[in-house]
Amino acid sequence: MIDVNGEIDRLSLMVSSLLIVTRLEEIELNMRPVDLYEEVDSIIKLFLPLADQYDIELINKCQKNVAVLMDEARFKEILINLVDNSIKYSREGGFVEISCIKREEIVELIVRDNGCGISEGDLHCVFDIFYRVDESRTRKTGGSGIGLYLVKKIVELHGWSIKVKSRLNEGTEFIINIKSGL
Numbered sequence: 001m002i003d004v005n006g007e008i009d010r011l012s013l014m015v016s017s018l019l020i021v022t023r024l025e026e027i028e029l030n031m032r033p034v035d036l037y038e039e040v041d042s043i044i045k046l047f048l049p050l051a052d053q054y055d056i057e058l059i060n061k062c063q064k065n066v067a068v069l070m071d072e073a074r075f076k077e078i079l080i081n082l083v084d085n086s087i088k089y090s091r092e093g094g095f096v097e098i099s100c101i102k103r104e105e106i107v108e109l110i111v112r113d114n115g116c117g118i119s120e121g122d123l124h125c126v127f128d129i130f131y132r133v134d135e136s137r138t139r140k141t142g143g144s145g146i147g148l149y150l151v152k153k154i155v156e157l158h159g160w161s162i163k164v165k166s167r168l169n170e171g172t173e174f175i176i177n178i179k180s181g182l
């Protein structure tokens with residue numbers, strides 16, 4: 001029964017992610033200035049119980065007092081997906097570090113972990129819908145391969161860009177170039 005229950009949770013999560021994906025094109029962004037340090041702080045608080053469970057340290061290395069124009073709810077979805085991945089694909093005792101650096105009109109936001117990493121061959125596919133690296137190895141983590149697709153769509157809706165750098169068995173970083181718009 002516990003297995004079945006877990007599976008139902010997984011499927012309903014997948015259905016709600018798919019609903020977001022299918023409605024993405026119609027979404028109107030509700031843009032307003034948001035402080036990045038505060039935003040990252042609230043996401044870290046959200047993930048603390050899960051991170052504790054896996055003995056993973058969550059670190060907020062953002063510059064303070066950096067605000068950018070964004071749809072806050074959508075931005076939370078970006079961070080939630082990236083941090084969720086970093087925790088899921090990390091090892092016990094690892095870390096997830098979120099940093100942001102303002103460079104003139106661009107703010108660079110980086111979510112970095114020292115987890116299992118992604119091989120060069122898989123790296124260019126990770127933003128594809130339903131793509132999961134090594135399905136058998138990652139089955140226990142129970143995702144659907146929608147998260148990063150959604151992240152990229154939301155990033156592009158804002159007119160921003162995202163790239164990924166990774167080394168197998170060393171770690172991964174997702175870098176978002178945010179137009180500060182202020």
Ligand SMILES: Nc1ncnc2c1ncn2[C@@H]1O[C@H](COP(=O)(O)OP(=O)(O)OP(=O)(O)O)[C@@H](O)[C@H]1O
Nearest residue numbers: 085086089117126132133143144145146147148172
């Ligand atoms: N931080 C990371 N470290 C290592 N591998 C990663 C990381 N983030 C993503 N991946 C790989 O990229 C794949 C796609 O990620 P994505 O978030 O789209 O899907 P998922 O996490 O498997 O499922 P979902 O997000 O829908 O629950 C993952 O299955 C995983 O193999």
Ligand SMILES: [Mg+2]
Nearest residue numbers: 085143147148
């Ligand atoms: Mg994911």
